[in-house]
Amino acid sequence: MNNKFLKTRNVTKTFGKLKALDDVNFNLYQGKIHGLLGENGAGKSSLMNILSGIYQPDKGSIYLDGEKQKILNPDFASKLGIGMVHQEFRLIESFSIKDNLTLSKSNIYKNDFLKSFKKYSEIFALNVNENEIISNLSVGEKQKIEIMKLIFNDSRIMLLDEPTAVLTPQETSQLKNSLVTLAQEDMKTIVLITHKLKEIKEFTEIVSVLKNGKMVAKDLPTKDVTDNQLIELMMGTVKTSTVNKDNEVGKIKLNVENINYTDSVNKIKKLEDINFQIKAGEILGLAGVSGNGQVELANIISGIERVYEGKIIIDNTDVSSKGVRSRKKLNLSYIPENRLGVGLAPGVSVIDNSIVKDYFHTKLGPHLSRNKTSNYLESLVKQFSIKAPNPKAEISTLSGGNMQKLLMGRELVGDPDVIIASQPTRGLDVNAVDAIHNLLIDQRNKGSAIFLISEDLDELFKLSNRLLVIFEGKIVKSFNTVDADINDVGLAMAGVNE
Amino acid sequence: MNKYILTKRQVVNELSTFYSFLLGFLIALMIGSIILLIQDKNPFDTFSLMFKLSIGSVNSLSSSLNKATPLILAGLGIAIINTVKLWNIGAEGQIFMGAIAVNLIYINFQLTNSTSFIFVLLVSAFIGGAFCILIPAITKVLFGVNEIITTLLTNYIVIGLTIYLVNGPWKDPGSLNFPAAAYVGKEVYLPTIFGKLSYGFLICILFTVFAHYLKNSSVFGYEMRIAGGSEMTAIYAGINAKQKAFFAMLIGGGFAGLAGGVELLSQTHRVSTGISQGFGYTAIIVAAITGMRPIGIFLVGSLFGALSIGGSVIQTIGVSTYIADIIQASTLFGALVIQFFFNYKLKRADDG
Known part of the structure; x- marks a missing residue:
């Protein structure tokens, strides 16, 4: 050389x-x-x-x-x-x-x-x-x-x-x-x-x-x-900090059966035979490099993508053919990976964005009460310590961390039974990451079943009870986080089969 | 690297639209003054005459407000459609279609009670306007065809249709070859409140309140805002973004159609190519200046109505009517430029 x-x-x-x-x-x-x-x-x-x-x-x-x-x-x-x-x-x-x-x-x-x-x-x-x-x-x-x-x-x-x-x-x-x-x-x-x-x-x-x-x-x-x-x-050497994982685990809240999905545009098979269950009080991590089918899977579970094979069962109710609304009514929350653009609507005010999940629950006929909505935002701001001084300001004037807190808060308020959290801390600074992690742990302790999709192994090891690894649309491996070796997870993410 | 870049301001003053309108209007008056000075006319005298003749008396004031009515109604329609971030350039055509619908119903049906007949005719005007935007709405929702082009093109179709009708099937033999349909009967004229002020203006007030409510406080308005912000967010929230866009367009078109109906029943009393004097286009200016706010549209629309009246009367002192058009257009221009500097600031590229 x-x-x-x-x-x-x-x-x-x-x-x-x-x-x-x-x-x-x-x-x-x-x-x-x-x-x-x-x-x-x-x-x-x-x-x-x-x-x-x-x-x-x-x-x-x-x-x-x-x-x-x-x-x-x-x-x-x-x-x-x-x-x-x-x-x-x-x-x-x-x-x-x-x-x-x-x-x-x-x-x-x-x-x-x-x-x-x-x-x-x-x-x-x-x-x-x-x-x-x-x-x-x-x-x-x-x-x-x-x-x-x-x-x-x-x-x-x-x-x-x-x-x-x-x-x-x-x-x-x-x-x-x-x-x-x-x-x-x-x-x-x-x-x-x-x-x-x-x-x-x-x-x-x-x-x-x-x-x-x-x-x-x-x-x-x-x-x-x-x-x-x-x-x-x-x-590198991952500092495997971890949280207490001895909380009580309940019955199965989310059941995903034999999901197969082919992209309708370019006919590429994106998901193959995906199966897993999550119990109340449990965090199931999905490790994988972006683009291996995570977004598609999250969209299918949340009801955004409707054309697929397989079954989604929330709390014993088969919702496979149901849309976003009926899944929300079963108390499912989805924190999408694309914060601004999917989770939050750019060009729209903070207050409008804060009620996306609940506006149709609190409505009185066709009227959207200004008092109710501003009280709702105020309680979110307090509960999740969000810095959003002007409710009428456009959402993108908030910092990334505050945007994510608003999005998380909105989705976590009302203690959802099932939470899909996709890359919840991507691009955030250390303090915001900690805050978001604590929110997820609180929610787990309250009995939510949480599906955590991330490519950050630190995060997955810290938070999740079990880990699945997705590679090219298939679950290639599953681990018990307590005794998993981070390098084995890394190898599986990189598509190496031993 | 001494480049300057534009950055979006974090906090925009809530009254910025109002300030930019005021500054824009001042700029427009200055541009108007320069043009008047070039023509050896005293701007101060001209403007004060315009002022006097447009709002100086009950009669002139009511003329101004009558003139403002179609502007405001069409502007409200544009603002409603813009809630889903779509543009309606077709208000002009929708105004004509509203008037055509009124005449169509008028010559084919008769109701003895004139109040309910007027009501039916106004409803037909609304439906006519909505019908006029139907094809742009369908093509937008199903195939994503740019609504700016399609709504603009329907103007030409509808105006062509109007010319055909008033020269052909609807031509009034008594009009001495002037291409116009026959006058509607006095029983369906919109009555006046006082002076010359038509009940059309009352309708205009009611619809301003309605549009304000729809845009700002209704669930439908909220869903339109989210759908307009991001279609993906709408889908994520379980909102049918395409459906909202479709209905927003129909309602907005209906507002402009109503403008045509009111104009026919209160002012022209017959269908002709003179139903609208570019109201549908001026309404775009009005809506854009106010940042699509219904109350603002009401106020600026009223001012622009007065300007038109003022502009038409100053011909008597030898000043062209077009001075009013120049002021209207320059107001938009000035207001948009000023608004830009409320929204953005210039900063050096290299200071972080």
Whole structure:
């Protein structure tokens, strides 16, 4: 590994109080496939955005071929030969493949387009005409065009952000073959950002690991490291603080039977044979990396998604075919992962948002009493110590923590029998996290059955009695939190079956 | 990196819409003054004459309020539809449709009791307006077709329909070739309260109160607000967002239709292309200036009614009527700009 091609030295980037990257040294070697591993929020995307010129580092420098470079913007990066494929594709949907590939001024195959398009179509096993309109392509095909776009723009360094998240297993192994060919024949330098260990092992030669903005391991030869070592690097030593879990557990409150769900838009199977029960006074954790079916599952249990197979039973009542309202009447609360946009309506006032759950219980005919609603908000504000000075202010003027407290308070008031809490503390500061945890524990002690969906293992270990791990829409493992090993959970989340 | 960025203010003064209206109106008066000065007219004299002739006497005041009535009703309809964050550009067409509905019922049915007949005719006007927005509402809800385009386009269709009717089937032989339908009978004229002030203005007050209640204190209004804020939140809360949007559009269209009915029964007394003098478009200005608040629409609508009357009488001193239009449009322009600075502030990009 002598051919050090690109390196970053002491790159630091902060967003407000958050240090996204802390003194990061990162190396890339020509013609190799690199893995960049890390949990959500570890800084992977920040680092890639710095290399591709979208962000500027606060400190530190980037060297390319030994020369110090200041990558001012994406255009500049592409001149240096650095290109990135984002998770959300940046193709012009209404243009043809050819137009998309030849759009950029740094294009190198303008004159012999057809020849090179044929060559790379073969490498990518892509079987479409170059005049096809992008919007007619499948997700997998679009991704191939995205990667091809980098080649056509003469990128020597190709940064791929979670490229397999949208692919079927067959497409994934196809992608692997294409990338290997590109690395070997075209000497492309490829970076694969992922949190799936299996792909790190299969795709890459060299792996680096980011944790909390720090590069905790770099330039590890992939074949020499074990899954366990990688998981330990990625998760670190988790301070397994825990709460008292000896409270009384009652009868089954939520019963989820054989849920199968296929996305109606792209026909991808999102959930497969999901089964579990939660008892009163119990917190069941669902561990998993985002995008493995958690949102779909929560939507099905809460009644938002109505087209699925299987049964949802709340408190012995089969609600499988019922909507949101009838589940709310059985005292089910849902704290959605998407705080602003689903749980709270942007552009609408604090007071209006505070009564979303209960307005139709307290109504008097078609009249919504102003006194009742403001008393309701006032009691929420007091009970959950929310800082919301102006009830008429737009909801997004509240801080993230207060928004979440308002949302939690609204959903927890009236002691729900079943609570679905999806990523309840994501993006919150330490104090807010503690407050939210205490709310959930209180509610558990009062006899709620709580389904806690999270990717934060600290949180899951701290709060839950039992843990399920979801991977690609399947429950791959279940643990008793008391005697579970955090690394085993991490391995299951990353899709490793021993 | 001395770039400036706009950031949303955390707290917006509750009266900001009112202040921006006032400032906008002042800006508009200044623009009007400049134009008058260019024409060698004394702005002060002109404006005071406008003031005197629009609200200086019982008669002129009632003319102004009569003029304001369709503006306010159509503006209220726009505000109701905007509760679900949709725009109704079709109030003009709905006004015509309301008037057409009135005439259709009038020539096909007869009721001996004139009060109940007037009531039936006003209800038909409402239904006519709602009918006019039906296709935009259906296409919006089912296929997501942009309602701004569809409501705008229905204006042309309805105005075309009006031209056809008044030149064809409904053409009044007694109108000396002027394209208009026959006058309705005196028994269905809306009576006056005092002076020239029509009962239409009373209807307008009632509907302002109704719209205010609907938007701010009813469960339906609440559901419309949530549906307008985020369709996902509505689904999450068990609110049928599409249904709310559909009914909001029908009700809003009905308000504008009613404006047409009132205008016919109290002012023009017959269907012609002159039923509306752009009320449906001016109503958009009125609604936008007030931030879609019914009470504000009532007040600004009244002012704009007075401006129109004032504008039409100053022709006598050789000033164009259009000065009133310029003031109305510049008020919106000024108010929107001022409102922008109430909502946002400029700050340096690099100070955090």
